[in-house]
Amino acid sequence: MSHTSDTIEAAAVEAATVDLPAHAEAPGRRGLQLPNLTGFILPFIILVLWQTAATYKWIDPVFLPAPLTVVTAFWKMLTKQKLAFDFLASINIVGQAFIYGSAAALLLGIAAGLSRKVEEFFGPTFDTIRHIPGIAWLPLIVLWLGIGAPAKILVIAKSVFFPVFLNTLQGIRNVEKNYIELAKVLTLTRWQLIRKVILPAAMPSIMVSLRYAAGLAWALVVVAEGLSGLEGLGFLIFRAQGLLLTDQLLVCMVIIGLVGFAIDRSMFLAQKRVLKWKQGYDG
Amino acid sequence: MATPGHLTIRNVSKTYSLPGRPLVNVLSRVNLDVEPGAFVTIVGPSGCGKSTLLRLIIGLDYDYKGEIELNDKRIVGTALSRGIVFQDHRLLPWLTLEQNIGLSLENSGWTRAEKDLAVREHIALVGLSGFEKAYPHELSGGMAQRAAIARGLASRPEILLLDEPLGALDALTRIHLQDEIQRIWEVEGVTMILVTHDVEEAVFLSNKVVVMAAKPGRIVETLDIDLPFPRDRADPAFVALKRRILTAMGEDGGKTATRAA
Ligand SMILES: Nc1ncnc2c1ncn2[C@@H]1O[C@H](COP(=O)(O)OP(=O)(O)OP(=O)(O)O)[C@@H](O)[C@H]1O
Ligand SMILES: [Mg+2]
Numbered sequence: 001m002s003h004t005s006d007t008i009e010a011a012a013v014e015a016a017t018v019d020l021p022a023h024a025e026a027p028g029r030r031g032l033q034l035p036n037l038t039g040f041i042l043p044f045i046i047l048v049l050w051q052t053a054a055t056y057k058w059i060d061p062v063f064l065p066a067p068l069t070v071v072t073a074f075w076k077m078l079t080k081q082k083l084a085f086d087f088l089a090s091i092n093i094v095g096q097a098f099i100y101g102s103a104a105a106l107l108l109g110i111a112a113g114l115s116r117k118v119e120e121f122f123g124p125t126f127d128t129i130r131h132i133p134g135i136a137w138l139p140l141i142v143l144w145l146g147i148g149a150p151a152k153i154l155v156i157a158k159s160v161f162f163p164v165f166l167n168t169l170q171g172i173r174n175v176e177k178n179y180i181e182l183a184k185v186l187t188l189t190r191w192q193l194i195r196k197v198i199l200p201a202a203m204p205s206i207m208v209s210l211r212y213a214a215g216l217a218w219a220l221v222v223v224a225e226g227l228s229g230l231e232g233l234g235f236l237i238f239r240a241q242g243l244l245l246t247d248q249l250l251v252c253m254v255i256i257g258l259v260g261f262a263i264d265r266s267m268f269l270a271q272k273r274v275l276k277w278k279q280g281y282d283g
Numbered sequence: 284m285a286t287p288g289h290l291t292i293r294n295v296s297k298t299y300s301l302p303g304r305p306l307v308n309v310l311s312r313v314n315l316d317v318e319p320g321a322f323v324t325i326v327g328p329s330g331c332g333k334s335t336l337l338r339l340i341i342g343l344d345y346d347y348k349g350e351i352e353l354n355d356k357r358i359v360g361t362a363l364s365r366g367i368v369f370q371d372h373r374l375l376p377w378l379t380l381e382q383n384i385g386l387s388l389e390n391s392g393w394t395r396a397e398k399d400l401a402v403r404e405h406i407a408l409v410g411l412s413g414f415e416k417a418y419p420h421e422l423s424g425g426m427a428q429r430a431a432i433a434r435g436l437a438s439r440p441e442i443l444l445l446d447e448p449l450g451a452l453d454a455l456t457r458i459h460l461q462d463e464i465q466r467i468w469e470v471e472g473v474t475m476i477l478v479t480h481d482v483e484e485a486v487f488l489s490n491k492v493v494v495m496a497a498k499p500g501r502i503v504e505t506l507d508i509d510l511p512f513p514r515d516r517a518d519p520a521f522v523a524l525k526r527r528i529l530t531a532m533g534e535d536g537g538k539t540a541t542r543a544a
Contacts, residue, residue, distance in 0.1 A: 182373050185341060185361050186387045196386060200377040277377040277418045 065247040070254070073247035083236075087255065089149070090225065090232040094217045097153045101160025101217070102210055109168025113202070114194065119169065126165070134159035135223055142228050152224040159220055160213040167209030171202030204275055211267035218260050287320035287474045288353045288364065288441030290340065295349035297335060297500075308499030309335050310347070315493060315502065317442075317476060322468055324477045324485040325493045326532060332500025333478040337444045340476070341367045353441060363391060366435035370447040372427040374419040374434070381406065381415040384434045391438050405433040408467060425456040432467065442474040450480065461487055465513060482532075486524050487514050494531040504531040 047067060053059055054066035061069070077083035112119040134155045145151040175198050183193045225234025233252050240249035297310040309332045317323050325333050338344045340351055342361040351358050353365065366387075374383045381402050388398045406412055409429035419427055428448050435443050445464075449457045461484055468475055468488070479485055485492045486508055494504040506528060514521055 178369075178371065178373055179375065181343060182369075182375075184343060185367055187361055187363055187390050188386070189390070192389055196378075196389075197375065200375070203377070277420070 062244060063246060065250065069247050070250045073245075074251045077236075077248060077251060083251075086232050086236050090221050090234065091259075093149050093152050093156065093224075093232065094221045096149075097156035097221075098160055098214055098217045100153065101157035102164045102213060104157070105161045105164035106168055106206070109165040109206075110172065110194075110199070112165075113169045113172025114198070126162070129158075130162045134220060135227070138224060138227055147228045147230070149229075152221065152229065155224060156217050156220050160217050163209045163213050163216070164206070167205045168202060171205030172198055174205070175201040204278065207271040207274055211264065211271055214263050214267050215260060218256075218263050222256055286441055287472055289319045289355070290315075290317040290442055290474065290476070291350070291352045291355070292316070292336075292340075293350045293352075295336070295339065295347055295351060297332070297339065297344075297347040310339075311499035311501045313349070313500070313502055315505075317474055318490075320472055320474055321491060322475045322477070322489045323491045323493060324479060324489040325495060326479060326482060326485050326528065327495030327500075328497050328532070329480075330500075331495045331497035333495060334446055335500070337367065337446050337476070337478060340442075341365050341444055363387070363438040364441045365444070366438065366440035366442070367444040368428070368431045368435045368446065368448045370450050372419070372424075372431040374422075374427055374430055376419050379416050379418055380411060380422070380430055383419070383430060384437050387434050387438045401437050401439070405437045408436070408470070409433045409463065425452055425460060428452065428460065429463070432464070436467070436471060436473065440473065442476065445475065445477045447478055447480065449484065457481070457484070462513070464488060469512070482525050482528050483516060485528065486510075486521055487516060492524075492528055494528060496533070504528075506531070 050064070051067050054061065054064060054069075065073075074083075108118075108122065112122060137158060138151065138155045141151045141154055145154065179197050179201060180193070183197050188196065221232065222234035222237065225232035226238040227234075229235055233256055237249055237252045237256075240246070240252065292313055292315040295310055295313040296308070298306045299309050300306050313336065315323075325336070327333055335344070339347055340358065342358055342365065345360070358365070374380075375386070378386065384402045384405055385398060388401060391398065391401075393401070403415075406415060409432055411426060411429055411433065414422065414426065419430070422430060428451075432445075432448065435445075448464075449460050452460065464475075464477075465488055477485070477488060489508050492506045492508060493502055494506070495501065496503045506524065508524060510518070510520055510524075
């Protein structure tokens with residue numbers, strides 16, 4: 001796979017840029033006990049500007065409803081419409097796509113990382129498929145599977161698969177030769193070598209890709225639902241645009257942003273937990 | 284207590300061939316007999332093949348001429364009866380101290396309880412009790428080297444090879460760990476082969492010092508050190524032996540070694 005390392009680095013960089021500065025709480029500051037509020041300043045300013053713009057009618061309320069209108073719309077969508085149902089539909093797709101995509105990627109990534117033969121077998125095919133964006137697959141897959149969840153799960157799982165597959169493969173290939181030598185000295189069996197040395201050594205690289213892929217999956221579900229289907233947050237957004245329901249559109253946008261934020265934070269915490277052995281690890 | 288091994292190296296030669304370059308004679312007709320329970324130190328200029336020789340003994344490299352035998356049996360591959368401590372401690376960063384040491388017992392065939400006991404004993408032996416659950420990045424360089432020594436000894440090998448284990452440490456820690464290694468060698472009664480650039484370290488620890496020269500890598504002199512343990516670094520006999528080894532290493536090697544010491 002010739003472009004392997006490019007993509008890995010791109011994935012790593014993207015994953016790193018997803019990380020907002022508010023994440024990096026220096027360990028030394030933990031003793032302070034005060035929650036770090038720095039990250040809330042900007043959202044507050046944006047909210048104030050938004051309210052001001054609405055109050056003084058700088059922008060037509062049809063295009064930018066006031067924050068309170070949006071909150072009311074949220075309540076209406078939740079109680080009178082089926083926002084919760086659409087929300088869960090999106091979550092369900094992302095959850096399944098992430099699990100299937102990353103499980104397949106870990107399995108094949110480990111196999112390809114451990115065996116050049118396996119890598120050579122899959123390499124050319126995967127490199128070609130990889131360059132057809134997931135969304136470009138959607139029309140065909142929808143023809144096969146219909147506009148329901150399975151088509152979207154498949155397409156998003158594909159987008160999850162590649163960063164995880166490539167980073168797993170690369171992570172395994174980059175294991176220090178010294179450690180392999182140590183395993184030989186300690187007479188570890190192949191299985192012990194994989195379990196105790198190779199997989200843990202590849203774990204940082206794997207965790208970075210999982211975090212990146214989780215964020216990617218959430219972003220893609222909105223696009224996929226917008227393009228096909230009759231439910232989900234993505235569907236609601238595009239429907240709201242068509243009906244000029246700007247308040248509902250904003251409700252969906254805020255939810256998407258907050259959920260994306262929550263997904264990234266939890267992946268970051270998972271990463272930190274799994275990699276707690278890494279010195280000064282900050283994501 | 285481990286059964287100390289008897290190591291015999293007979294006529295061992297080793298060449299490295301790099302593509303497009305002439306063959307390098309890394310080791311040429313090396314002969315060495317290490318008595319059971321002896322402490323032998325190898326000194327010599329950089330590149331004379333000391334690490335290569337250890338790699339042959341530990342069984343990581345079998346492309347050589349001659350014979351290497353442990354207790355009259357030709358060594359084949361790696362085995363838990365031969366332990367090594369690398370210059371970089373090479374602890375696995377994702378395992379705690381006790382897991383790192385436990386890793387050397389995976390294939391010992393011992394019971395869980397026997398393994399746990401060996402891990403605990405060896406952590407205590409190197410003075411790291413209380414750090415069982417620490418990760419390598421939480422240990423200082425000296426502590427990491429102690430841990431590596433504990434790992435090398437935990438499976439109760441017949442022979443332990445140490446490749447410049449103290450090379451990266453500051454002078455004080457090094458002297459302190461030299462005392463420790465001396466004590467551990469006496470307690471464990473295991474045959475040890477140490478590679479070092481530090482001539483004082485060699486005289487302080489060994490029964491026998493082997494001086495090697497480069498191009499081709501060979502043994503140029505073997506000195507028995509008969510001073511009683513523990514040794515006094517200021518003792519005139521000690522200093523005289525140091526000088527003899529420096530002379531044997533030649534002007535060049537001598538200067539490098541004194542600077543390193
Ligand atoms: N894998 C290899 N391929 C080719 N040449 C090698 C290889 N490993 C070592 N050599 C050569 O063998 C010689 C001896 O190397 P070795 O590492 O044994 O030296 P050393 O005595 O341990 O040196 P130092 O004191 O610097 O550790 C060197 O000239 C080195 O260039
Ligand atoms: Mg060396």
